[in-house]
Amino acid sequence: MKKLIILVRTFSLSFFSLISIYGLFLLLGDIEGLLIGVFILLVCFFLFSIRFIRFVIGRKETLVMKRIQPSLMVITLTAFSTALFSVGNYALETSLPHSLSPRIKNQFYLEAMLVEKDRIFERVSFLKTLENMNEKNASVFYEPQDEKLAVSAIRHIRKMQSFHNEWIDVHDALPVTIILYRNPLIFQQHLPFHAYENLQGLYVPSQETIHLLVTNDMDENSDKFLELVGHEYTHHWIISYLLENKLDNRHLPRWFEEGIAEYAGKQSVREVPIFVPLNFIPFTRLHSVKDWAYENRKKSSHRPYRQSYYAIDQLVRDGNRSKIKSLLINKQKNFYRLFEEETGESLIEFEVRFLREEFIYLKR
Structure with a gap:
């Protein structure tokens, strides 16, 4: 049990010292980093020397070694990481x-x-x-x-x-x-x-x-x-x-994320593109990154960016802005099942409706 406690304490101190030194050098410039690095190395050398002298004049080698070994490991790791980070910090800072x-x-x-x-x-x-x-x-x-x-x-x-x-x-x-x-x-x-x-x-x-x-x-x-x-x-x-909500974007269909980005980008410069009839492709075929890349290739007859923009634009015009947030931070349900629950219609029904309404709007 004592060995386990010593092991855990040594690991914790080593990890804490490593993270602390890394964070320190992220905040320091080139010259300051070198000066702090030299100072920490001198401190480590001083502590190591004291431990070594105690070991030389100690009463029992085994007993002393048990006491100083964890401390020496922490000191050695601190010295090594200080040297590595100070050199890396100086090289990176002076390169730009x-x-x-x-x-x-x-x-x-x-x-x-x-x-x-x-x-x-x-x-x-x-x-x-x-x-x-x-x-x-x-x-x-x-x-x-x-x-x-x-x-x-x-x-x-x-x-x-x-x-x-x-x-x-x-x-x-x-x-x-x-x-x-x-x-x-x-x-x-x-x-x-x-x-x-x-x-x-x-x-x-x-x-x-x-x-x-x-x-x-x-x-x-x-x-x-x-x-x-x-x-x-x-x-x-x-x-x-999503990171703030402990999520990533793997649960989002590509068309949905790209549609939000396309909509926000155009709204930011007050551009409202007129609907242009397009060779529509079901959104389920724009789900993955691979699907998106394939349909967005040079020879593709589809326009996935514009099509996805129209879909998000329709959700906003339907008064479903709050639904977009719910779809973004969905943690458990299948996206398309949640889409139907939030909007009251299946994705296929939504596709048919927003295309029909865009055509009606175009003819006005």
Whole structure:
């Protein structure tokens, strides 16, 4: 029993020291990190020396070893983690011309453990060439000529935050990172593996990052840029909202989430697209990410984004905004069964009705 208590205590102290040191270096800059790192290493060396001297002059080797072994393990782990984090912190801080927020530094460290290190170095090298703008809700990396776009992106995110608070639920979303690209090749290189075609924007939940390709059309019409920001930020807001409710987005059909993002993006720039007759595909065939990617390919005859927008627009016009919240945070029931309970009609009936009403509206 005593051995178990010692083991648990040693593990707890080791874990606590590791997390504390990691959090400390997330908050520190390059020089401060080195100074604190050296100080902690000196303290660890001093404590280790005291323990070692006690061991040398101790009465019984076995008894002394039992007493000092757990402490030595904690001291050794603390010294090792301090050296590792201080060097990593200094290397990351000095690799970029601007300071990094703790959240962004944490993303880099997590990616370094979860993905190929070469990709992390490539990303850091690329970000070194960009300017950075930080605010409470967002951090934007951009080329010097895109400073106005970066400012407008941060301003638009504040607008999107208020918009979602009003029409879905009050939620203080996690901060998001936005990277603006001008070169399509660099844009594709920095995206994780995906099956989508003709991308101009992609939200990566694991990075809490929005990747946006800035085109000439966006320079001429800023609403196109802001609509894309609103669309991708809505994905981030949904993921953050679900996380607060101890959920992820795996229970949501792709058409439903993409429809919300498309609707919010267009509403944010006050765009109300006129209904255009389309080659309709049942929403049950737009359920998974794979389904969505297939139907959104270049040669597809379907328009899943526009079709999903019309569906969410119909729910809003039906006065079912509150139903959208219920569908988002559904924890147990099948989505389509809950959809029928909330709206009073099956998904097939809803599809037929909203298409008919859109056609009637078009003829007016």
